[in-house]
Amino acid sequence: MDSKLEMKSLLHIAGEKKGLLIVASLFSIVSSLLQIAPFVSVYQIVQELLQHAGNPASADQRFILYWGVFALVTFIGALIALYIGGMCSHIAAFNILYELRVRLTDHIAKVPMGYLTHTATGELKKIIEVSVEKIEKFIAHQLPDIVSAITIPLLLIGYLFWMNWSLALVLLIPIGIGFWLQTQLFGSESGQKAYREFQHAIEEMNATGVEYIRGMPVVKIFGIKADSFLTFKHAVAKYRDISLRITDIYKTPYGLFSVVVSSLFTFVVPVGILLSSGNAGSQAFAVTFMLFIILTPSLSMPLLKLMFVGSGMREVVENKKRIDAVFSEAIVTEPASPQIPVVHDIAFKHVSFAYEQQASKDFKPILKDIQFVAKAGEMTALVGPSGGGKSTIASLLLRFWDVQKGEIAIGGVPLREMGTEMLMDRVSFVFQDVHLFYDTIEANIRMGNMDATQDEVVAAAKKACCHEFIEKLALGYATKIGEGGTYLSGGEAQRLAIARALLKNAPILVLDEATAYADAENEKKIQQALIELVKGKTVIMIAHRLSTIRAAEQILVVKQGEIVERGTHDELRALSGLYEQMWQAHISSASWKLGVKDTLQADGMKEGSSRESLLY
Numbered sequence: 001m002d003s004k005l006e007m008k009s010l011l012h013i014a015g016e017k018k019g020l021l022i023v024a025s026l027f028s029i030v031s032s033l034l035q036i037a038p039f040v041s042v043y044q045i046v047q048e049l050l051q052h053a054g055n056p057a058s059a060d061q062r063f064i065l066y067w068g069v070f071a072l073v074t075f076i077g078a079l080i081a082l083y084i085g086g087m088c089s090h091i092a093a094f095n096i097l098y099e100l101r102v103r104l105t106d107h108i109a110k111v112p113m114g115y116l117t118h119t120a121t122g123e124l125k126k127i128i129e130v131s132v133e134k135i136e137k138f139i140a141h142q143l144p145d146i147v148s149a150i151t152i153p154l155l156l157i158g159y160l161f162w163m164n165w166s167l168a169l170v171l172l173i174p175i176g177i178g179f180w181l182q183t184q185l186f187g188s189e190s191g192q193k194a195y196r197e198f199q200h201a202i203e204e205m206n207a208t209g210v211e212y213i214r215g216m217p218v219v220k221i222f223g224i225k226a227d228s229f230l231t232f233k234h235a236v237a238k239y240r241d242i243s244l245r246i247t248d249i250y251k252t253p254y255g256l257f258s259v260v261v262s263s264l265f266t267f268v269v270p271v272g273i274l275l276s277s278g279n280a281g282s283q284a285f286a287v288t289f290m291l292f293i294i295l296t297p298s299l300s301m302p303l304l305k306l307m308f309v310g311s312g313m314r315e316v317v318e319n320k321k322r323i324d325a326v327f328s329e330a331i332v333t334e335p336a337s338p339q340i341p342v343v344h345d346i347a348f349k350h351v352s353f354a355y356e357q358q359a360s361k362d363f364k365p366i367l368k369d370i371q372f373v374a375k376a377g378e379m380t381a382l383v384g385p386s387g388g389g390k391s392t393i394a395s396l397l398l399r400f401w402d403v404q405k406g407e408i409a410i411g412g413v414p415l416r417e418m419g420t421e422m423l424m425d426r427v428s429f430v431f432q433d434v435h436l437f438y439d440t441i442e443a444n445i446r447m448g449n450m451d452a453t454q455d456e457v458v459a460a461a462k463k464a465c466c467h468e469f470i471e472k473l474a475l476g477y478a479t480k481i482g483e484g485g486t487y488l489s490g491g492e493a494q495r496l497a498i499a500r501a502l503l504k505n506a507p508i509l510v511l512d513e514a515t516a517y518a519d520a521e522n523e524k525k526i527q528q529a530l531i532e533l534v535k536g537k538t539v540i541m542i543a544h545r546l547s548t549i550r551a552a553e554q555i556l557v558v559k560q561g562e563i564v565e566r567g568t569h570d571e572l573r574a575l576s577g578l579y580e581q582m583w584q585a586h587i588s589s590a591s592w593k594l595g596v597k598d599t600l601q602a603d604g605m606k607e608g609s610s611r612e613s614l615l616y
């Protein structure tokens with residue numbers, strides 16, 4: 001993006017509070033002008049004193065007093081204007097910050113839920129906090145600075161030209177050199193590339209640094225030396241190299257620019273002396289010359305400020321791009337008049353899906369032509385090798401993503417025609433990673449149904465085998481989860497999630513590896529809780545332990561994004577295919593652990609399993 005477009009896109013954000021920002025910029029200019037005014041007073045007073053150099057007592061006291069008061073008043077005025085300008089730009093900036101954050105969170109609430117993965121949430125948090133803050137800083141501080149840094153030198157140079165054009169012309173030489181150096185500094189392709197790499201290196205170092213600290217337990221447990229955390233080490237080394245390179249690129253033009261712009265009067269003085277030597281006795285020229293010497297430092301300040309505008313602007317443009325990327329994320333379309341499904345069977349009709357867009361070079365279909373019906377009130381189990389696409393099928397049913405080909409329907413109503421709210425009303429899910437909120441146990445269960453009475457919450461907890469451990473806590477249902485409260489085991493958290501789903505009592509249930517974290521004692525309780533949960537529901541269950549889904553009405557074997565086998569447990573075993581291999585592997589791993597007989601009993605794999613007992 002070239003600098004004009006950069007500025008345009010920034011002004012577009014700023015434009016939302018245009019009026020306030022114009023007022024802020026005007027006050028910023030007024031303040032800068034008023035800050036120069038005392039120098040004019042000094043000029044007038046010195047001129048008066050010089051005119052009466054022979055007899056200073058004869059100088060016009062009232063004139064001197066007038067310019068003295070003028071200096072004081074303009075100085076106070078400059079402070080007031082600075083304050084008002086600052087207030088206006090800050091009010092505008094904080095309003096923009098507020099509106100931007102509200103719009104961002106609003107948009108995020110409408111994007112597909114699958115977008116909010118673990119990594120994306122960290123990145124989103126950074127965008128909402130840091131990127132928006134950078135925009136606020138730019139608008140509150142840099143925008144008024146840019147305006148005054150441009151207008152003040154222009155006005156000053158105009159004034160100095162009016163006073164003495166030949167001397168003023170001399171000033172343009174170092175200023176011109178300064179601007180040329182600026183373009184060398186920030187405008188060159190190599191400079192811009194180095195800056196981008198520098199920013200990237202900082203981000204990489206931050207990200208790997210956080211990862212390094214998070215991974216510290218693994219590093220310690222496995223006795224890995226810190227040196228072997230190579231990604232972080234490389235990131236730090238890369239940052240060091242780029243910092244040195246960027247310093248090397250910038251040091252000469254940066255140093256020269258600072259020197260040239262800070263010492264404007266070293267150019268003015270020799271020329272002034274030269275001109276005054278031809279003007280011997282001209283007191284008026286001497287006084288003008290002095291004015292130049294007084295005013296040139298005021299010219300240097302805004303020019304020096306401008307130098308940092310380039311790098312500051314680039315940073316803010318990068319952050320604006322990140323914000324735009326969130327806004328460009330497509331939102332979930334909602335039907336104008338949602339249709340209500342009457343029955344709750346689920347149909348996947350020729351569904352194909354890829355996480356990437358079709359146009360992306362990484363496009364790789366994860367699901368290919370998935371076709372099945374999960375009948376209402378029955379259990380459909382998804383099994384198969386890891387990475388085959390089971391969780392993806394479940395997440396498509398929850399509309400975490402929209403399918404690219406085919407259609408998913410509940411009771412004949414396509415998900416897109418149903419509306420997210422209606423869909424969420426009809427589906428409960430218990431995932432392997434249970435998310436509990438930093439709130440009381442009761443509030444966490446109640447999330448299943450905000451209107452539930454306390455008795456209903458307790459009843460759900462009892463059915464989900466949570467009541468016992470909750471009662472043992474000092475504050476019972478009022479115990480907070482997380483920091484300052486209690487920490488739950490994986491199995492307890494999962495039972496709490498089941499209680500939540502029980503309270504919701506939705507007709508469709510999606511279970512993903514619900515017993516993943518459980519020990520033998522916990523698992524038995526989870527299974528009991530699940531028996532309560534699945535009663536009369538349409539269930540989609542992802543399971544690795546085949547014994548848990550043995551009595552499912554339908555088992556789908558998913559491999560590399562395709563359903564390769566389907567049927568009941570017995571039908572699939574009779575096929576002697578992948579399911580049979582998995583079943584044999586399951587049996588032998590169980591017998592390896594406990595001995596077949598014990599395991600079969602522990603798993604409830606008795607002949608004639610019914611749906612009620614399938615989860616044992």
Ligand SMILES: Nc1ncnc2c1ncn2[C@@H]1O[C@H](COP(=O)(O)OP(=O)(O)OP(=O)(O)O)[C@@H](O)[C@H]1O
Nearest residue numbers: 114117355366384385386387388389390391392393
């Ligand atoms: N958010 C995502 N973005 C991109 N690819 C993904 C995402 N989630 C999963 N995948 C990929 O999709 C494929 C199927 O993953 P999925 O989790 O559906 O398989 P699975 O059968 O449930 O595996 P497991 O049994 O190990 O949980 C994998 O190759 C995985 O890398």
